[in-house]
Amino acid sequence: MDILQISYFSKVYETTNYAHAAESLCVSRQGLRKVMRNLEREVGQPLFVNVANRLQPTEAAHRLYKASRTFVEGFRELEDAVAAMKLSQKTEVRLGGTYDSDDVFTTAEWRAFRSYPTEEHDINVKLRYVRGSRPTLLAALLDGSLDYAHVVFTELDETRFECRIAREGRIFLTMRSDHPLAARAAVTIEDLRGVPLSMHCEGNGVADLMLREAQARGVALDVVRSDNELPLRLADAEDGRAATLTYLPLDDDPRHPNLVSVPFEEPALAWKYGVVARRGAGDSYMMRYFAGEEIDWPAIVREIDERKEKTG
Numbered sequence: 001m002d003i004l005q006i007s008y009f010s011k012v013y014e015t016t017n018y019a020h021a022a023e024s025l026c027v028s029r030q031g032l033r034k035v036m037r038n039l040e041r042e043v044g045q046p047l048f049v050n051v052a053n054r055l056q057p058t059e060a061a062h063r064l065y066k067a068s069r070t071f072v073e074g075f076r077e078l079e080d081a082v083a084a085m086k087l088s089q090k091t092e093v094r095l096g097g098t099y100d101s102d103d104v105f106t107t108a109e110w111r112a113f114r115s116y117p118t119e120e121h122d123i124n125v126k127l128r129y130v131r132g133s134r135p136t137l138l139a140a141l142l143d144g145s146l147d148y149a150h151v152v153f154t155e156l157d158e159t160r161f162e163c164r165i166a167r168e169g170r171i172f173l174t175m176r177s178d179h180p181l182a183a184r185a186a187v188t189i190e191d192l193r194g195v196p197l198s199m200h201c202e203g204n205g206v207a208d209l210m211l212r213e214a215q216a217r218g219v220a221l222d223v224v225r226s227d228n229e230l231p232l233r234l235a236d237a238e239d240g241r242a243a244t245l246t247y248l249p250l251d252d253d254p255r256h257p258n259l260v261s262v263p264f265e266e267p268a269l270a271w272k273y274g275v276v277a278r279r280g281a282g283d284s285y286m287m288r289y290f291a292g293e294e295i296d297w298p299a300i301v302r303e304i305d306e307r308k309e310k311t312g
Contacts, residue, residue: 016048024165092127095130096148133204133228141161154206163276166292173192176238177258186264213268
């Protein structure tokens with residue numbers, strides 16, 4: 001039994017879903033199931049059973065999860081101590097971010113996320129931050145010119161990269177409130193026939209996914225602008241020139257009172273945001289650090305809601 005097995009087991013236990021656990025760990029379902037089978041052989045009894053198509057932990061899983069908490073927390077502290085020692089020998093950490101990496105946050109969340117490293121941690125190394133497209137940053141991770149990258153993606157080659165998922169969500173079609181699709185509860189790829197679109201450039205994971213899914217359904221997208229800069233695409237939507245794609249709904253955004261966002265119905269049309277490193281090169285402490293895992297996101301949401309109530 002090793003820490004990898006316990007880490008994978010813990011994620012399956014917490015999500016009660018192999019698919020969600022595998023996505024969160026950035027590993028294949030087959031690889032995750034293999035680790036679980038090996039662990040069950042060591043334990044000598046099943047850890048999970050399917051009941052009415054739902055994964056449920058067994059009594060053995062409950063006992064193992066409870067017994068492993070001290071071990072997991074102790075190992076994490078050990079990892080952090082080793083990482084801190086390694087960091088003390090470094091003068092620079094090279095961090096990248098895709099052009100759309102800030103689009104997965106509200107303004108308040110992004111401010112908290114960017115201030116988190118300086119306010120919450122005592123890491124005395126210089127951070128060199130660069131922006132780039134997803135293909136450019138992934139290539140830089142592979143050739144060693146970049147250490148970590150904040151990336152929005154729809155799929156990731158797990159044989160070459162490791163990641164910590166910070167958040168994920170559905171893709172939204174955002175448009176003016178008088179747009180023909182604005183009153184829908186959800187939209188589909190087929191609904192985009194004849195609809196002018198302002199969307200991300202090819203090479204962006206979401207753009208590639210949309211183009212691939214549209215081609216599979218025989219839908220020719222009418223792309224009038226390809227740009228990774230969200231403000232330009234939102235300007236197209238506000239002027240009524242085109243609908244656009246966003247990672248968050250903008251219905252309640254006071255900066256865009258005339259825009260509404262409708263989610264895509266297809267489950268495949270979703271995004272993930274996380275910290276990515278070359279497989280085997282990522283430090284677990286730094287991955288958690290750059291993912292902002294210790295940020296109290298519910299507290300930020302409460303603060304935003306309270307501010308809204310005060311302003312009416």
